Amino acid sequence: MPASTALPVSAGIGLRSPHVARVRAERPLVGWLEVHSENYFVEGGPAIAALEAIRRDYPISLHGVGLSLGSADALDAKHLGRLKHLVSRIDPGAVSEHLCWSHVDGRHLNDLLPLPFTEEALALVCDRVDAVQSALGRTLLVENVSAYVRFDDDAMSEWDFVAAVTCRTGCKLLFDVNNIYVNAINHGFDASAYLAAIPADAVAEIHLAGFDASGDCLIDTHGTRVAPPVWELYRATVARFGPKPTLIEWDTDIPPLEILLDEAAQAQIILETCDAIAA
Amino acid sequence: MPSLHEWQRAFSAAAVFNDAAALASLRIVAGGMKPEARIGIYRANVLGNYRKALAATYPVIKRLVGAPFFDAASDNFVRGHPSTRGDINRYGADFSEFLGTYPPARDLKYLPDVALLEWAIDQANIARDAASFDFAALASVPAKLHGELRFSLHPSAHLIVSTFPILHIWQANQPSCGADEHIDLDEGDDALLVLRRPSDVGGIAIERISQAEHLLLATLAAGRTLDEAANRCAAMAPEFDLAAALQRHVAGNTIVAFRAPVVPASESGT
Numbered sequence: 001m002p003a004s005t006a007l008p009v010s011a012g013i014g015l016r017s018p019h020v021a022r023v024r025a026e027r028p029l030v031g032w033l034e035v036h037s038e039n040y041f042v043e044g045g046p047a048i049a050a051l052e053a054i055r056r057d058y059p060i061s062l063h064g065v066g067l068s069l070g071s072a073d074a075l076d077a078k079h080l081g082r083l084k085h086l087v088s089r090i091d092p093g094a095v096s097e098h099l100c101w102s103h104v105d106g107r108h109l110n111d112l113l114p115l116p117f118t119e120e121a122l123a124l125v126c127d128r129v130d131a132v133q134s135a136l137g138r139t140l141l142v143e144n145v146s147a148y149v150r151f152d153d154d155a156m157s158e159w160d161f162v163a164a165v166t167c168r169t170g171c172k173l174l175f176d177v178n179n180i181y182v183n184a185i186n187h188g189f190d191a192s193a194y195l196a197a198i199p200a201d202a203v204a205e206i207h208l209a210g211f212d213a214s215g216d217c218l219i220d221t222h223g224t225r226v227a228p229p230v231w232e233l234y235r236a237t238v239a240r241f242g243p244k245p246t247l248i249e250w251d252t253d254i255p256p257l258e259i260l261l262d263e264a265a266q267a268q269i270i271l272e273t274c275d276a277i278a279a
Numbered sequence: 280m281p282s283l284h285e286w287q288r289a290f291s292a293a294a295v296f297n298d299a300a301a302l303a304s305l306r307i308v309a310g311g312m313k314p315e316a317r318i319g320i321y322r323a324n325v326l327g328n329y330r331k332a333l334a335a336t337y338p339v340i341k342r343l344v345g346a347p348f349f350d351a352a353s354d355n356f357v358r359g360h361p362s363t364r365g366d367i368n369r370y371g372a373d374f375s376e377f378l379g380t381y382p383p384a385r386d387l388k389y390l391p392d393v394a395l396l397e398w399a400i401d402q403a404n405i406a407r408d409a410a411s412f413d414f415a416a417l418a419s420v421p422a423k424l425h426g427e428l429r430f431s432l433h434p435s436a437h438l439i440v441s442t443f444p445i446l447h448i449w450q451a452n453q454p455s456c457g458a459d460e461h462i463d464l465d466e467g468d469d470a471l472l473v474l475r476r477p478s479d480v481g482g483i484a485i486e487r488i489s490q491a492e493h494l495l496l497a498t499l500a501a502g503r504t505l506d507e508a509a510n511r512c513a514a515m516a517p518e519f520d521l522a523a524a525l526q527r528h529v530a531g532n533t534i535v536a537f538r539a540p541v542v543p544a545s546e547s548g549t
Contacts, residue, residue: 038366103365108365
């Protein structure tokens with residue numbers, strides 16, 4: 001299988017529609033761009049044409065939000081087909097999906113829903129990751145998600161579940177540091193235990209984003225700057241896993257491009273200054 | 280312990296339909312926040328995502344009815360019309376049909392047709408690209424076969440008819456427009472052509488066309504021959520200049536291709 005990621009080890013930004021025209025025209029100095037795969041599940045028209053034009057100047061990561069690796073329903077073959085077609089059209093540096101589920105009995109909820117950390121869910125997710133990697137002919141990056149619930153029936157910790165997925169399938173991790181921080185606060189665990197449990201060579205990409213608070217719960221809104229404790233955890237992540245392609249994600253109340261580039265510049269400094277201690 | 284499938288079914292019922300028994304069966308760890316509040320975060324996210332997605336596709340409908348009405352309609356729509364794709368951008372194909380049966384929208388008879396127009400615009404934006412019309416190939420078709428040509432429309436072309444002035448309603452409810460224009464719902468029927476402009480121009484064109492032009496394009500789009508289309512148009516509007524309309528729609532990229540009848544080898548001449 002080809003290398004899991006051909007993204008440069010530098011900071012990138014999530015490219016969303018309000019910034020497409022400017023990025024295309026001005027070619028800002030940033031290492032790479034990530035888009036939501038589903039936004040380009042189109043047959044033609046201006047959106048995919050713009051992405052193809054931008055692809056000529058930047059490495060692109062395709063980040064899926066809807067394949068639903070954890071659904072007990074069968075894998076959505078049409079969705080996978082559309083993804084495969086997009087991969088062949090864009091030749092991305094990385095292809096990622098979320099460690100979650102989003103449809104049941106054919107009803108899509110179009111959200112990143114939490115899995116119970118059971119042996120049954122683990123076995124199912126691993127089967128699906130195998131199937132997707134085999135269909136795409138490449139290593140998939142799988143991202144840990146934020147969760148606002150945990151279940152009495154959980155048989156293992158989140159980090160043991162995540163580590164088992166990468167160990168059993170050979171997939172790499174898209175390590176979302178914000179999601180780990182959010183979950184550590186929401187479910188009262190120590191984020192450093194999470195980092196320690198993940199194999200040192202498993203992380204291929206890192207995500208950074210902002211959260212909002214709702215009562216006692218932190219919500220992964222991607223609507224603010226990266227919070228100071230998340231930067232702190234990012235430094236620890238880079239120290240543990242080495243410098244990795246790192247993305248600034250912003251999906252609600254999308255700010256001017258300059259703000260995203262400024263956040264990316266901060267990540268870039270950490271990438272260049274943190275000494276890896278990973279074995 | 281339920282199977283993962285049963286458990287996901289219960290999660291969906293609890294999150295989307297506020298099903299209390301389903302919520303209890305999930306065995307959510309409370310930990311300082313009640314399960315109802317925790318599942319409520321997912322309910323807000325899921326319903327909020329659909330409100331946003333539908334508002335992106337149907338901005339004029341939202342402006343016509345206002346945000347509270349629109350959000351309530353969206354929540355109702357979601358419960359009765361599940362999304363069937365992992366791509367939320369394409370959600371809402373049957374929103375027009377839903378609005379036609381949604382009791383609070385009973386008096387807003389024009390809403391379903393305005394929604395049809397907005398859906399057509401959305402679809403036009405993502406339709407397949409098409410090569411431009413091959414005039415040289417057309418020139419090589421013998422004149423006696425012209426009546427048997429079958430023309431096809433650009434993949435982005437959508438035809439809409441309404442008994443309401445939906446184009447006027449749509450134009451008056453663009454973000455740049457003031458909110459107080461009076462529109463007479465009896466000002467006339469609309470026959471509209473929605474078409475993506477060439478990429479160097481950009482955007483979607485919405486053009487009001489005559490009933491005869493609509494019939495011509497609809498007949499061609501249905502795969503009928505030029506002769507069949509001409510006969511129908513002549514029956515509807517004897518004064519209709521079919522050749523001029525055809526020329527205009529080829530030049531304007533509405534019509535992008537044709538199929539000539541297969542000529543048996545014995546008749547091909549050379």
